[in-house]
Amino acid sequence: MTRPPGDRAARVALGRLGEPGDPRLAALVRELGAEAVFAYLREERDLAGVATDVAARLRGLDPERDLQRAAGLGIRFICPGDAEWPVRLSDLDHAETLNRRGGAPLGLWLRGVGRLDELCERSVSVVGSRSATTYGTSVAGQVAADVAAAGVTVVSGAAFGIDQAAHRGALAGRGPTVAVLACGVDRAYPFAHRDLLTYIADTGVVVGELAPGCAPTRLRFLARNRMIAALSLGTVVVEAAVRSGALNTANWASLLNRTVMGVPGPVTSAPSAGVHELLRTKAASLVTRGSDVLELVSPPGRYLSPPLRAAEEQRDRLSEHDQRVLDAVPVASAASAASLARTAGIGERAVVEALQRLRSGGFVETSADLWRLDSRRHAEDQQ
Amino acid sequence: MTRPPGDRAARVALGRLGEPGDPRLAALVRELGAEAVFAYLREERDLAGVATDVAARLRGLDPERDLQRAAGLGIRFICPGDAEWPVRLSDLDHAETLNRRGGAPLGLWLRGVGRLDELCERSVSVVGSRSATTYGTSVAGQVAADVAAAGVTVVSGAAFGIDQAAHRGALAGRGPTVAVLACGVDRAYPFAHRDLLTYIADTGVVVGELAPGCAPTRLRFLARNRMIAALSLGTVVVEAAVRSGALNTANWASLLNRTVMGVPGPVTSAPSAGVHELLRTKAASLVTRGSDVLELVSPPGRYLSPPLRAAEEQRDRLSEHDQRVLDAVPVASAASAASLARTAGIGERAVVEALQRLRSGGFVETSADLWRLDSRRHAEDQQ
Numbered sequence: 001m002t003r004p005p006g007d008r009a010a011r012v013a014l015g016r017l018g019e020p021g022d023p024r025l026a027a028l029v030r031e032l033g034a035e036a037v038f039a040y041l042r043e044e045r046d047l048a049g050v051a052t053d054v055a056a057r058l059r060g061l062d063p064e065r066d067l068q069r070a071a072g073l074g075i076r077f078i079c080p081g082d083a084e085w086p087v088r089l090s091d092l093d094h095a096e097t098l099n100r101r102g103g104a105p106l107g108l109w110l111r112g113v114g115r116l117d118e119l120c121e122r123s124v125s126v127v128g129s130r131s132a133t134t135y136g137t138s139v140a141g142q143v144a145a146d147v148a149a150a151g152v153t154v155v156s157g158a159a160f161g162i163d164q165a166a167h168r169g170a171l172a173g174r175g176p177t178v179a180v181l182a183c184g185v186d187r188a189y190p191f192a193h194r195d196l197l198t199y200i201a202d203t204g205v206v207v208g209e210l211a212p213g214c215a216p217t218r219l220r221f222l223a224r225n226r227m228i229a230a231l232s233l234g235t236v237v238v239e240a241a242v243r244s245g246a247l248n249t250a251n252w253a254s255l256l257n258r259t260v261m262g263v264p265g266p267v268t269s270a271p272s273a274g275v276h277e278l279l280r281t282k283a284a285s286l287v288t289r290g291s292d293v294l295e296l297v298s299p300p301g302r303y304l305s306p307p308l309r310a311a312e313e314q315r316d317r318l319s320e321h322d323q324r325v326l327d328a329v330p331v332a333s334a335a336s337a338a339s340l341a342r343t344a345g346i347g348e349r350a351v352v353e354a355l356q357r358l359r360s361g362g363f364v365e366t367s368a369d370l371w372r373l374d375s376r377r378h379a380e381d382q383q
Numbered sequence: 384m385t386r387p388p389g390d391r392a393a394r395v396a397l398g399r400l401g402e403p404g405d406p407r408l409a410a411l412v413r414e415l416g417a418e419a420v421f422a423y424l425r426e427e428r429d430l431a432g433v434a435t436d437v438a439a440r441l442r443g444l445d446p447e448r449d450l451q452r453a454a455g456l457g458i459r460f461i462c463p464g465d466a467e468w469p470v471r472l473s474d475l476d477h478a479e480t481l482n483r484r485g486g487a488p489l490g491l492w493l494r495g496v497g498r499l500d501e502l503c504e505r506s507v508s509v510v511g512s513r514s515a516t517t518y519g520t521s522v523a524g525q526v527a528a529d530v531a532a533a534g535v536t537v538v539s540g541a542a543f544g545i546d547q548a549a550h551r552g553a554l555a556g557r558g559p560t561v562a563v564l565a566c567g568v569d570r571a572y573p574f575a576h577r578d579l580l581t582y583i584a585d586t587g588v589v590v591g592e593l594a595p596g597c598a599p600t601r602l603r604f605l606a607r608n609r610m611i612a613a614l615s616l617g618t619v620v621v622e623a624a625v626r627s628g629a630l631n632t633a634n635w636a637s638l639l640n641r642t643v644m645g646v647p648g649p650v651t652s653a654p655s656a657g658v659h660e661l662l663r664t665k666a667a668s669l670v671t672r673g674s675d676v677l678e679l680v681s682p683p684g685r686y687l688s689p690p691l692r693a694a695e696e697q698r699d700r701l702s703e704h705d706q707r708v709l710d711a712v713p714v715a716s717a718a719s720a721a722s723l724a725r726t727a728g729i730g731e732r733a734v735v736e737a738l739q740r741l742r743s744g745g746f747v748e749t750s751a752d753l754w755r756l757d758s759r760r761h762a763e764d765q766q
Contacts, residue, residue, distance in 0.1 A: 019726060057725075139650055189715055215713035217726060222710075242691050264647030264659065267522055267671040273691055276647065279662065279669045286662045286669070288650040308625045308656055327605075330598035332572060342440075343402060343600060 005063055010034035011079045011106040012063035012211070017041070017054060020209035021223030026103025030093055034079075034106065070109065070212050073186050078116065079107035086120040092230050095255045098248070101223045104230075105209045111185040112205035116231075119176050119204060123153035124297055125228045125253075126169075127246040128162025128238035129271045136162055136239035136271060139263055141169035143236060146290020148175020152297070153204070155180060155232045157224065158193050162238045162246070171199055178231065181208040182224035183216040207231075225249040226256075233297040234259030236287060240274035247274050250284060259296050260284040314361070321346070325354040326363055334370035388446055393417035394462050394490040395446035395594070400424070403592035404606030409486025413476055417462075417489065453492065453595050456569050461499065462490035469503040475613050478638045481631070484606045487613075488592045494568040495588035499614075502559050502587060506536035507680055508611045508636075509552075510629040511545025511621035512654045519545055519622035519654060522646055524552035526619060529673020531558020535680070536587070538563060538615045540607065541576050545621045545629070554582055561614065564591040565607035566599040590614075608632040616680040617642030619670060623657035630657050633667060642679050643667040698746070704729070708737040709746055717753035 005013060011034045018025045028037045044055035067077055078084045085108075092104040110116060126144050128136060144154045144166040154170035156163040158179040170177035179200045181189065185208045188194035197206055209227065210220065225245060229235055229252035237260070240246035253260045262284040265272030278284035287293050291305040315323060328343035329335065337355060341348040355371055358364045365374050388396060394417045401408045411420045427438035450460055461467045468491075475487040493499060509527050511519060527537045527549040537553035539546040541562040553560035562583045564572065568591045571577035580589055592610065593603065608628060612618055612635035620643070623629035636643045645667040648655030661667035670676050674688040698706060711726035712718065720738060724731040738754055741747045748757050 019728070135649055135651070191715070215716045215718065217711050217713055219707075219710040219726070221714075243696075263650060264662070264669070265649055266518055267646055267648075268518070273671075276669060276671045277691055279647070280671065280675060286647070286659060288656075288659045288663065292663060308660055313626075324602075327602040328600050330600055331604075332574070333598045335598065343602070345402070 005035070005038065007034050007081070008077065008079055008107070009063035009067065010038040012066050012077060013038055013058060013061045014041075015106045015209070016061055016063075016066075016211055017057060019219055019223065020105065021101035021103065021226060023097045023100070023102035026093065026106070029106060030104070066211060070186075073111075073212060075109055075111045075185055075212055077107050077109055080104075084110075084115055084117050086117050086231060088120060089227075089230050091256050092226060095252075098226070098251055098255060099222045101219075101226055105227065107209075109185050109208050109211060110205050112201035113203065114176055114178070114205035116178070116205055116207065119153045119178055120155075120231050121153075122151065122297070123155050123178065123232045124293055125155040125232040125235045125249065126162065126166035126238065127156055127228060127235060127240075127249045128166075128275075129240050129244050129246060130159050130161040130163070131241075131271065132161035132165070132239050133265075133269065133271055135265060135269070136263075137165035139265075140165040140238040141172070143238070143263065143287070143290050143293060144169030144177075145173035145175075147293050148173035148177065150290070150294055151175065152294065153178055153232075155228055157181070157228055157249075158189075158197060158200070158206075160190060160192075164193065164196065166238075167196060167200055171203070177204045179204075179206045180224055180227045180231065181206060181216070182210070182220040184208060184210050184212040184214040186212040187215070189216050221245060222248060226252045229253040229256055229258055232258060234261055234293070236261040236263065236293055237275050237278060237284065238263045239265060239269075239271040240278075241271055242274050242277065244274050247278070250278055254283060261287045261293060261296060263287055315363070318358075318361070318363075321350075322354045322357055325351055326358055329364055329371060329373055331373060334367075334372040336370055340371060388418070388421060390417050390464070391460065391462055391490070392446035392450065393421040395449050395460060396421055396441060396444045397424075398489045398592070399444055399446075399449070399594055400440060402602055402606065403488065404484035404486065404609060406480050406483070406485035409476065409489070412489060413487070449594060453569075456494075456595060458492055458494045458568055458595055460490050460492055463487075467493075467498055467500050469500050469614060471503060472610075472613050474639050475609060478635075481609070481634055481638060482605045484602075484609055488610065490592075492568045492591050492593070492595060493588050495584035496586065497559055497561070497588035499561070499588055499590065502536045502561055503538075503614050504536075505534065505680070506538050506561065506615045507676055508538040508615040508618045508632065509545065509549035509621065510539055510611060510618060510623075510632045511549075511658075512623050512627050512629060513542050513544040513546070514624075514654065515544035515548070515622045516648075516652065516654055518648060518652075519646075520548035522648075523548040523621040524555070526621070526646065526670070526673050526676060527552030527560075528556035528558075530676050531556035531560065533673070533677055534558065535677065536561055536615075538611055540564070540611055540632075541572075541580060541583070541589075543573060543575075547576065547579065549621075550579060550583055554586070559587045561587050562589045563607055563611045563614065564589060564599070565593070565603040567591060567593050567595040567597040569595040570598070572599050604628060605631060609635045612636040612639055612641055615641060617644055617676070619644040619646065619676055620658050620661060620667065621646045622648060622652075622654040623661075624654050625657050625660065627657050630661065633661055637666060644670045644676060644679060646670055697744070701741075701744070701746075704733075705737045705740055708734055709741055712747055712754060712756055714756060717750075717755040719753055723754060 148170035235253035531553035618636035
């Protein structure tokens, strides 16, 4: 490479140089601009100890060729200033670091028909354990399908388990979905999700910080998690063991002032233990269904999760007067109308009239002038 | 009854007159004293429309004989001023009403060897659905056993399902337990719990507002629930459908400024839906085990639930330097030492030395000068 690159190419080159989420590099680029940082580093002025053999490596790079090759694979590179750049990513520049990762990405590699900026306008990430249970994947899929059907983009990491269920749920809900990878977006990791990633690209977009061809490492997963959190209004954790990477994503969401949500499960299930810990420490809000999620990520008052209602009970349709008489009937024995009148605090004549109505409604039965609850009916669990 | 009764007998008589938890009667007794209210009512001066045929009924009562008969059944009556009276019950006089129930009880009928005031000093109620799942009863039993083993009294309502599991768990934890009934404490409701109630009385105490012989009604269950909440520092709801009576107890606990706690379950399980609603609306704190409960009902800083720890992983014992190299190894492919050195930002010689240590530790393997993660090891879910 002989002539100095423009901003875009400088970002591609700098991206090749360090690891994604290196907060020092991000800060330098933010302060000086990518072109200036590139020029300084190529002159071997190591501004912040970013690397030791930087100059030689930078001189060996050809970012313009990288961009052309990527275009040949149907992959584009976006960076700040592009219309498709999600402004929300700059929140990463103002957040603390986590696991020594941080800062907005220098740029993003994209594969797919979706426009990332539009997809991220209303988006929720759904993440969780790779070793999920069938309970976890079924709930994740349902939540994703429900929010996707409401036009909210589902962001996840395309991993086994919860991630896969979330993407599939979104696709099933005919909604948009975004996969954020810890490797080049031309690669399929895990390989078994090659077709899934193709489906995602067909309607949404596959995103990554790493140049095409790059392989995933543990460090890159940690950096990737900050992107999942940053690209969404909120993060839903479905199942996460105590040390799960999904909790790393939740921590990022929290650092970025996003809404952190958790779906509970049995307290006896290890894959739910990490979620329960988030909920117990109030680091996350409990959600049980898509509408709970929509309520939490919508502007206040804009979306209210419909209240859970038990099926209306027949007794709800009784007058308050008759309910009061019914409430006075012993649950397991019989009583005289006089006794019921005392218990209900209502005159005996009115009680007898009420009891007759209640009998024809099938609420009480009578024999030998004593009244009892209809044996076919249960006050089940309303005591 | 000819001579005017003392305070205790007046309370017994007034208790026979109205329904438990009648806030008007409680307020009158609080303001005027039981003897004065008794005297007024017997003179047919109906102070607050408490009843219409009061005077006649009061004249027909013999509270002294009630007390003697109860004593013959091993049942005692306690009221404010008695050493055994739990001072905490007066909180009910300052709380709002719920379902038109409220106010401190006029007195309590007790059966059992335990001293109620002492049992209530450190006490937690564990309540929930009568139609509980095996998950719910098993968790309720475990939580009750754990708090009981720590010397905290378990209060519940002796109903089927969660209540039963809570009492049994406490007995299994060799801890004290208190059953609060919606009927006379000489009765067994449900009848199937006759032996359970006897066990409870043998070590703890069975409590009720209603005179011996009285039958349970729905109204009395609602009044009883306020007692369960008032007698405890906090209420744990284990499983509760959307209309469960356990939610009524939780509401009482909340009105009384007690700690309200909920054990989550699968979001697909109807008996957990009411608990999730409490947790979602922040009306309750999530707990998963006895130690969480102990933390919440202990004075701040006195008891800390031990943190959940995943088993320490071997990689935790690596130096930070070696962990950094390990984090740079691709998760699904192989890389040269030079490439790993760039990714880790560490010199190649130091990387090779680290890789050799990691190989003997079984973390990585090598062939043809390329390094990969040891195939027998999984980075499972820590990405």
